Amino acid sequence: MTRENLYESYAINFATLDVCPKPEHKHTFFELVYIRSGNGRQCINNSHFNYKPGHLFLLSPDDCHSFDIESTTDFFFLQFNDIYLKTGGLGTDNIRRLEYILQNANHRPGCILRNIVDKSLVNPMIEAIFREYSNRDVYNQELIHQLVNTLIIVVARNIAKSLPDQVTVNTDEKTVDILQYIQQHIYYPEKLKTENIGHIFGVSNAYLGRYFKKHTHETMQGYITKYKIKLIEHRLKFSDKRINEIAEEFGFTDISHLNKFFKKQKGKNLSAYRESVRLK
Incomplete structure (x- = not known):
């Protein structure tokens, strides 16, 4: 390419x-x-x-x-x-x-x-x-x-x-860097572990969660989940990718793992969600 x-x-x-x-x-x-x-x-x-x-x-x-x-x-x-x-x-x-x-x-x-x-x-x-x-x-x-x-x-x-409320004119620079890092590495679960992010940005594992919530008003895991779900929704709505391809793209072990994750957040499995959004 x-x-x-x-x-x-x-x-x-x-x-x-x-x-x-x-x-x-x-x-x-x-x-x-x-x-x-x-x-x-x-x-x-x-x-x-x-x-x-x-x-x-x-x-x-x-x-x-x-x-x-x-x-x-x-x-x-x-x-x-x-x-x-x-x-x-x-x-x-x-x-x-x-x-x-x-x-x-x-x-x-x-x-x-x-x-x-x-x-x-x-x-x-x-x-x-x-x-x-x-x-x-x-x-x-x-x-x-x-x-x-x-x-x-x-x-x-x-x-x-269209963004959540994480970014304002007063947002701490390190928080902006962490948010951007999460988005850039959303396909690699290993890179989004607390100890990895804390090491990269010089924040202790014990403090990282409190630091992130202080500046974004939501948990880091909550933000990662919401962002990942948003991208998966776009794949289901706008692409012809098969479910197993989406699972592989986002680092899930298999379709069952992705389905469980998605259904917990959206109340529907992947196939049902794709069918519902394409009928609109």
């Missing part, structure tokens, strides 16, 4: 496509994709979502993705990396939290615009970028830069609205 790099802090591209030019691939950077017109399907981490005009997607580093184009589609692509977040004038105080919020969209298919007001804001913003990008008028780079900053902040706001 190809893995693309970005050799500048950010890059913009507008494209009209009938066929996706790339098979499934990964990036080392963030990418915003806005659908200006057209229809098709987005594939991200083996999950699928039908796209239409007005949908905005955020692809995080290491997301495996592609587009299956059904009708000619006008795309807007904005690629940016950590360098841009740190040097783009976004404000140093909240850069780490912004990075965490953007990373937290990982593995989630579908349009990231949750705020109805922002849906009407994003389209004219992207069309303004298109005009400046096409006309190359005086101060166009400065205007594009400001519009890109605003777009990224709007995206972060929409992702934050």
